[in-house]
Amino acid sequence: MTPFAIAGVQMYVNALQSNVDGMIQRLDILMARFPWTQMVLFSELAPYGPLDRFALPQDNETLEKFQQAARKHRVWLIPGSMFLKNSEDGRVYNTAVVINPEGEIIRRYSKMFPFRPYEAGIAAGTEFCVFDVPEVGRFGLSICYDIWFPETTRQLTSQGVEVLLNPVLTGTTDRDAELAIARATAAQFQCYVVAVNGLGAGGVGKSCVVDPTSMVLHQSAGQEDMFPIEIDLSMVRRQRETGMKGLGQVLKSFRDRSTDFSVYDRNSGTDAYLKTLGPLEIPHQGTRAGLHVDVPSQLIPEAPTFKGQEATLPFSSAPESIGTEPMPNASAGTANPPSDAQTTAAPAAAMPNLPVKPGIFTDTADSSSG
Template sequence: MSNADSRPNGRQTVAEFGIAACQTTWPAGDNIDRLRCEISTVKARFPWVSMLLFGELVPLGPFVKQAIKLPGPAEDRLRELARHNRIWLIPGSMYELDGDSVYNTTIVIDPSGNVVGRYRKLYPFQPYECDVSAGDSFLVFEVPDVGRIGVLICYDIWFPEVMRTLAWLGAEVVLHPILTNTLDRDVELAIARASAAQQQCYLFNLNSAGGDDGLMGYGRSAVFGPDGDIIHQACAGPETIPVLVDFDRVRRSRSRGLHGLGQPLKSFREGAIAFPPYGGMSSSALEVLGPLGMPTPRL
C-alpha cells in the first residue's frame, strides 16, 4: 500500500503519521525542563515520531494558583522546544489566567514554534474543579498534507456531543490529555473506546502516572483505533506510547463501515430526527436533579 493517497483537492497526502503519547510521573510544579529531556529522548529513540502529546496539567502543575497568562514566558519556552526539535507539540494543559477567569487550556504548537490553536476545556470537572471557567469553542487543526486532529481535555469526553462535534468538524484523530486518580477510571476508558468507535477515529487517552507530590494520575493510558480496537493500553508507571497513525484507515472505516458493518457518521449525517436536547427546550426530568454541587453526607 502506498504511503500517499489522492484527496479531492488533487494533492498527494501522507497517510501515516507518528504520534507519541508520554505517560509521565512528574511532580506538581514547573516541568518544562523535564519536557525538554523527554522530547529529546523520544526523538532519539523514535525518529519517525512527528508529534508529542503530554497529560493534563503536566507543564506547570494541577493547582489553580499556578495559572499563567497566555501568551507569555511559559508558552514561549514550549514554543522553543517545538521549534528546536522540529516537532508538533501538545504539552498537556495549563491553567490559564484571563482577567478574573481561570481556564484549563491546551495549546498546539507546530514544528516552526507557532501556536496554531488554544483549546479551553469545555466541561471543568464540577463540582471539584470549582474555580475553573468553561471554554466555549472547539479546536480541530490541520497537519498539512496529513489530516485533521481534534483536542479535548479530560471530563469533556463524558459529553458525547464534544466528540461528535470534533468528528463533524473533520477530526480523524482526537488527542485527549487527562489527569484521573479516581475510581471512575474504568468507566472513562470504556467511554473513550466507545467514542473512538462511534466517531470512527483514533483516540489518544493520555493520563499521568503517579508522582508523590501532586500529579497523581492512575496511568493506564490507552490508544484506540477507528474500529474501537485497543492499539495499546499502558500500565501504571511511566511509559512512552509511539503509534504510527494510518489516516487511510480512518477514511476507509468512515467510508466502508466499522469492519465493513455500521457507518455511524454517514447515518448520523443523513438522519432526519431533531433531538429534543438541542432545541433549547427545558427538561423536567433533569430539573428535578437539583443544583450542581458537592455531594453531602447522608445521615
C-alpha cells in the same frame, strides 16, 4: 496509506513544583530514541500540576520554552494543558496549546467541561479546536472530562476530525470507565483516540491509543511510559465510507437522520426531568441525596409524546387475522427428530469431557485461574 507517528508521554507530575524541565528532558529522550515521531502529546496540567494557584498569564515564558522545544525537534507538540488567566475577563481557564514544527502556537483550546463541582472556579471554554496537519489529516482536541460528553466529539468529527487528542488528569477510581469511553468514542465516531494520563499528582496512568474499530493499539500501566504509535489516516476515511468491518456507517447515518433532538433546545421542555435533579455539588458525609422514592413519572406526570409513538399498536389490539406461529420444522434440528429417525450414541471414548470453565475440565486434575 497515510501514516503518521504520534507519541504519548505518561510521566510523573509534581503538584508543588514545576514539571516543565522534566517534560522537555523527556521530549529530548523520546526524540533521540524514536526520531521518526511527528507529534507528541503530554497529559492534562502536566507542566504545573492540578493546583490553580499556579495559574499563569496567557502569554508566558513556559510557552516559549515549549515553542523552542518543538522547533528544535521539528515536531508537533501539545504539552498537556495549564491554568491560564484570561487578561480580558480575569478568569482562569484550563487551556492547551497546539505548537507546530516551526514553533508557532496555531491553536488554543480551553476545556469545555471542567470537572465540576470539584474544579470549582475554573471557567469553561466555548470554542472547539480543529487543526490540520498538512498532507496528513485533521485533528481535534478535547481535555479529559470533555470526552464524557459525546456532543463535543460529535461537533469535532462533523467538521472532519479524524484523530481526537485527549490529554487527561484522572487519579480516581473512574479511569476504567474512561477507557471504555475512549473505545466507544472511537467506534461511534470512526476516529482514532489518543488519551494520555499522568502519574502521581497527574493521575493513575492507563493512557491508551484506540483505532476506529475500537481496538486498543496500546495501553500503559502505572509507570512512566513513552509510546510512539504510527496510525493510518486512510483507515479512518475507508471506514467512514464503508463502515466498521463493512458494517455500521454511523457518521453517514447521523447525517441522513430523520429526527432532530429537542433535548438540545433548552426551551423545548424535553429536559424537564434534568431540572428536577439536585444542585451540582460535592456530596457530604451521610448524604441522603437520591434516596427519595420519587420516580420520573411522579416528578413529571405527563410523559412527552414522541413522533411515531401513535404508530405502535398495543399487543391486545393486534389484528385477529394474525394466525398461530407455526411450529419449527422437525427436520431442521430445532425440534425433536421424526420418530422413525435412527440415532446412534457415540462411544464414550469418543466424547471428550467438555470444558466447564476455561482451564478447568471435568474429571481431570488440570486447572487454572481462568
